[in-house]
Amino acid sequence: MKFNTIPLAISAIQLGQQVVLFDDESPDAKVHLIMAAEKITPSTLSLFTSVGHNTLHVILEATRMIDLGFQASFDDQHYRVINSSSVEAKTAKESRHDGRLVTIQKLADYNSTLADFNQPGHLFITQSAFGGVLKRAGAVEASVDLARLANLHPVGLISEIADADGKRMTHAEVEAWAQSKRLNVITIADLIAHRRQRESTIKRASSAKLPTRYGEFTIYGYENTLTKEHHVALAMGDVSNGEPVLIRVHSECLTGDALGSLRCDCGQQYDAAMKRIAQEGRGLLVYMRQEGRGIGLINKIKAYHLQDQGLDTVEANLALGLAADMRDYGIGAQILADLNVKKLRLMTNNPRKLVGLSGYGIDIVERIPIQLNHNEANELYLKTKQAKLSHLLRFEE
Secondary structure (H helix, E strand, C coil): CCCCCHHHHHHHHHCCCCEEEECCCCCCCCEEEEEEHHHCCHHHHHHHHHCCCCCCEEEECHHHHHHHCCCCCCCCCCCCCEEEEEEEECCHHHCCCCHHHHHHHHHHCCCCCHHHEEEEEEEEEEECCCCHHHCCCCHHHHHHHHHHHCCCCCCEEEEECCCCCCCCCCHHHHHHHHHHHCCEEEEHHHHHHHHHHHCCCEEEEEEEEEEECCEEEEEEEEEECCCCCEEEEEEECCCCCCCCEEEEEEECCHHHHHCCCCCCCHHHHHHHHHHHHHHHCCEEEEEECCHHHHCCHHHHHHHHHHHHCCCCHHHHHHHCCCCCCCCCCHHHHHHHHHCCCCEEEEECCCHHHHHHHHCCCCEEEEEECCCCCCCCCCHHHHHHHHHHCCCCCCCCC
């Protein structure tokens, strides 16, 4: 698959053209057709309806949804897609054009108000995460980011691409179709890299020496400028000399790291990672404020209660209306960039972490397993991570 550059895609969006967006380069990646909503025309709408599931989503930021009088979410853990109600412009039925065209134009018109729409309608509104692809690496956020980068209103329009039967096309089929329509083809990873090279959502607040039971580290404090969350990095030795760095990106686990919980292996992984860094005399541990795989401390305790009733860790999250894993690796990647770390020897069992970091242009030269002995209290937890979250774990029969 040959991908175009982000600057070419931005130019296409400015001209009112559509862009083909791949979630990633894997064979089963979702592919979307996207454009800036304010540039919609009868011909571009026709192209949307000729492919895909014939389901269009207009993508709005929370501030725009509030301006229009629609419900918006300000959840700090907004890593999942937030769908709002469907709408229809009141003038849609009076128009000689497709009613969806009129509704899209109204949603992209910053003079519109709630009084201009009926609910429900024939177009779905989806909310983009604040911060775009640097907050959530999704097609929803990419459509808004590209519109903004093209100096247009940050209102996107997307539809998943599929064949006439509603099935996903192969990469070769998508490539051939895009070439026939002369459309640019890009990936979310490339858009993330483009934004990361030009902007950052973290700010280094301070640094200091930190003697620990593992040895002396330098602690760096960071603030996420989007969420105001605080993260830290613990560095031993020179991690910015260009040589591959031994690294653990560790999500906060108060119960495991500080309280000694046996329900997980987090505290043991933290201990093992710090010992290995100390043993080698050089390395970095990035400690992320992402308790409970991003769901937060109280929700994690609620999930524990559900696990006491027989659910596994994934089922418990889903029962609470949360995703199985809501962590954001973009902030960790920006911290690594701030410390001039470009090549990693990454201590992890999580393949999603490999993808999440590599999507930010980081070279992972080695994956180092960090599996420890399981116990009766965490065996189901670990086997669930293996079976449902694809963690690279092994268990003796």
